[in-house]
Amino acid sequence: xxxxxxxxxxxxxxxxxxxxxxxxxxxxxxxxxxxxxxxxxxxxxxxxxxxxxxxxxxxxxxxxxxxxxxxxxxxxxxxxxxxxxxxxxxxxxxxxxxxxxxxxxxxxxxxxxxxxxxxxxxxxxxxxxxxxxxxxxxxxxxxxxxxxxxxxxxxxxxxxxxxxxxxxxxxxxxxxxxxxxxxxxxxxxxxxxxxxxxxxxxxxxxxxxxxxxxxxxxxxxxxxxxxxxxxxxxxxxxxxxxxxxxxxxxxxxxxxxxxxxxxxxxxxxxxxxxxxxxxxxxxxxxxxxxxxxxxxxxxxxxxxxxxxxxxxxxxxxxxxxxxxxxxxxxxxxxxxxxxxxxxxxxxxxxxxxxxxxxxxxxxxxxxxxxxxxxxxxxxxxxxxxxxxxxxxxxxxxxxxxxxxxxxxxxxxxxxxxxxxxxxxxxxxxxxxxxxxxxxxxxxxxxxxxxxxxxxxxxxxxxxxxxxxxxxxxxxxxxxxxxxxxxxxxxxxxxxxxxxxxxxxxxxxxxxxxxxxxxxxxxxxxxxxxxxxxxxxxxxxxxxxxxxxxxxxxxxxxxxxxxxxxxxxxxxxxxxxxxxxxxxxxxxxxxxxxxxxxxxxxxxxxxxxxxxxxxxxxxxxxxxxxxxxxxxxxxxxxxxxxxxxxxxxxxx
Numbered sequence: 001x002x003x004x005x006x007x008x009x010x011x012x013x014x015x016x017x018x019x020x021x022x023x024x025x026x027x028x029x030x031x032x033x034x035x036x037x038x039x040x041x042x043x044x045x046x047x048x049x050x051x052x053x054x055x056x057x058x059x060x061x062x063x064x065x066x067x068x069x070x071x072x073x074x075x076x077x078x079x080x081x082x083x084x085x086x087x088x089x090x091x092x093x094x095x096x097x098x099x100x101x102x103x104x105x106x107x108x109x110x111x112x113x114x115x116x117x118x119x120x121x122x123x124x125x126x127x128x129x130x131x132x133x134x135x136x137x138x139x140x141x142x143x144x145x146x147x148x149x150x151x152x153x154x155x156x157x158x159x160x161x162x163x164x165x166x167x168x169x170x171x172x173x174x175x176x177x178x179x180x181x182x183x184x185x186x187x188x189x190x191x192x193x194x195x196x197x198x199x200x201x202x203x204x205x206x207x208x209x210x211x212x213x214x215x216x217x218x219x220x221x222x223x224x225x226x227x228x229x230x231x232x233x234x235x236x237x238x239x240x241x242x243x244x245x246x247x248x249x250x251x252x253x254x255x256x257x258x259x260x261x262x263x264x265x266x267x268x269x270x271x272x273x274x275x276x277x278x279x280x281x282x283x284x285x286x287x288x289x290x291x292x293x294x295x296x297x298x299x300x301x302x303x304x305x306x307x308x309x310x311x312x313x314x315x316x317x318x319x320x321x322x323x324x325x326x327x328x329x330x331x332x333x334x335x336x337x338x339x340x341x342x343x344x345x346x347x348x349x350x351x352x353x354x355x356x357x358x359x360x361x362x363x364x365x366x367x368x369x370x371x372x373x374x375x376x377x378x379x380x381x382x383x384x385x386x387x388x389x390x391x392x393x394x395x396x397x398x399x400x401x402x403x404x405x406x407x408x409x410x411x412x413x414x415x416x417x418x419x420x421x422x423x424x425x426x427x428x429x430x431x432x433x434x435x436x437x438x439x440x441x442x443x444x445x446x447x448x449x450x451x452x453x454x455x456x457x458x459x460x461x462x463x464x465x466x467x468x469x470x471x472x473x474x475x476x477x478x479x480x481x482x483x484x485x486x487x488x489x490x491x492x493x494x495x496x497x498x499x500x501x502x503x504x505x506x507x508x509x510x511x512x513x514x515x516x517x518x519x520x521x522x523x524x525x526x527x528x529x530x531x532x533x534x535x536x537x538x539x540x541x542x543x544x545x546x547x548x549x550x551x552x553x554x555x556x557x558x559x560x561x562x563x564x565x566x567x568x569x570x571x572x573x574x575x576x577x578x579x580x581x582x583x584x585x586x587x588x589x590x591x592x593x594x595x596x597x598x599x600x601x602x603x604x605x606x607x608x609x610x611x612x613x614x615x616x617x618x619x620x621x622x623x624x625x626x627x628x629x630x631x632x633x634x635x636x637x638x639x640x641x642x643x644x645x646x647x648x649x650x651x
């Protein structure tokens with residue numbers, strides 16, 4: 001079978017089939033249909049390609065373009081194939097006959113059937129299918145059985161006889177189901193919450209429906225996505241509610257579960273980042289799957305089939321994860337309202353990052369069957385401008401570009417990865433098409449990275465230090481302990497002045513220094529004036545200590561009221577309310593007692609204090625001062641101290 005990759009597209013003007021690398025040309029022998037087409041699709045095996053228009057349905061061979069089947073059904077809006085392409089399924093809009101009965105609008109046909117000239121093809125089966133969501137039949141991988149959901153039941157049919165129900169799976173309230181793609185015939189069903197009962201996902205072996213092989217019940221499940229691995233041995237369930245009762249999201253809550261088809265394992269997957277689950281995807285090897293979850297920037301983690309995390313990628317704004325068909329690469333991208341960046345990682349090289357592709361605003365992203373190219377496209381009606389198709393090499397280079405008017409759909413032809421020769425996918429890089437070179441000539445490349453916005457008046461100038469954070473080279477604003485002032489830069493709490501910490505002279509080169517240490521030229525007039533006042537005050541206090549006006553053993557708080565107030569404030573903060581009330585009452589009574597005695601009666605005690613000062617220890621004097629602070633007001637002690645001191649000097 002031909003190993004050339006191919007993609008199909010549908011636009012406002014028609015449908016096209018294009019053979020990709022290395023030729024990049026339309027399929028020879030394919031006659032492009034003109035006019036408006038409603039839908040187009042490849043068969044899962046890749047052998048056939050069909051489309052529906054106002055004239056009917058046409059099926060061609062995707063390798064040579066020859067017409068295989070035509071159906072004169074003008075009202076078809078959906079088209080599908082069975083896994084091996086043996087059957088063609090069509091869906092028409094619901095309607096009623098003359099008697100008011102619903103017309104059977106879901107029909108199954110044989111894709112290849114020899115019909116005598118002038119005769120119409122025979123319909124294999126007909127059903128009434130009102131909803132366009134989940135309209136298609138689900139086949140087993142060998143096409144032996146197919147199934148569809150009806151009220152409270154899942155009906156199974158033999159593919160060769162759709163007129164008779166082969167068996168039924170009865171489950172009250174069943175809303176969705178998924179047939180496994182593996183060789184084993186398994187089916188998973190979903191029953192949402194109802195009448196206070198939790199939601200449930202159950203796995204049955206067809207046709208043994210007496211008891212489920214595996215099941216998981218949970219709340220917060222209004223709808224689910226059932227994702228089987230390629231072998232059909234493990235099922236991942238993405239459950240979602242319509243409303244988030246916590247109020248954290250407009251789109252409901254999401255949870256993730258994993259179940260094995262044989263009942264050996266089931267578990268809820270615990271995620272370590274809060275937020276919604278954006279995407280879940282299985283690897284083709286069926287042994288691991290990737291999950292993107294959490295508020296932006298989201299986290300991407302690879303789990304094994306036992307829901308054990310094996311690797312996590314860096315946090316980034318991403319919401320889409322796609323494994324390559326060979327399983328070697330994984331693409332992690334951010335589409336929709338995100339920037340459209342795509343990261344490619346090599347799983348065989350210890351998750352090494354291969355490249356980052358700036359994809360623009362794509363609404364379609366798919367790996368080629370040989371895992372060598374990535375197809376991106378911007379389609380209508382999501383965006384009606386800049387529609388087109390672009391092919392990228394896995395190494396990040398653009399290979400092909402084609403702009404189109406109102407592109408509605410584009411997809412790769414399904415092909416087995418085993419059909420392609422085993423080569424190094426990264427090198428050598430193929431020669432790009434001429435359209436890619438023309439596209440690169442129109443892309444504007446920024447010469448320098450865009451930085452933070454700067455108003456016109458500040459452009460081309462150096463940022464002042466008071467607008468910079470300390471880690472950006474700005475000066476650190478130092479305040480004293482206990483101060484309630486905020487940082488002048490406005491970036492959080494200010495640095496505190498810690499006793500015993502390194503002074504400005506001891507700072508290492510390159511370290512952030514305190515404001516004011518750079519020189520007086522950076523200070524305003526008011527700040528400079530206040531600085532001079534503080535320096536003069538400190539000099540005066542130092543001179544007073546040297547001249548002996550203040551005994552060295554006495555606490556400095558006797559002459560400095562600010563220390564008095566600070567000590568009292570810290571004492572009040574560290575005491576309980578009852579202790580505060582008790583001390584306040586005691587101090588009030590003691591102060592009243594001192595005021596009643598009068599200063600003249602304290603002179604003998606003061607004289608005794610002045611006599612013992614030269615020989616008393618510092619701890620004794622400090623204890624006396626602390627006693628003084630709780631018993632006698634400061635103004636009385638100052639008066640008594642000065643009077644006693646003068647009396648001792650003159651006598």
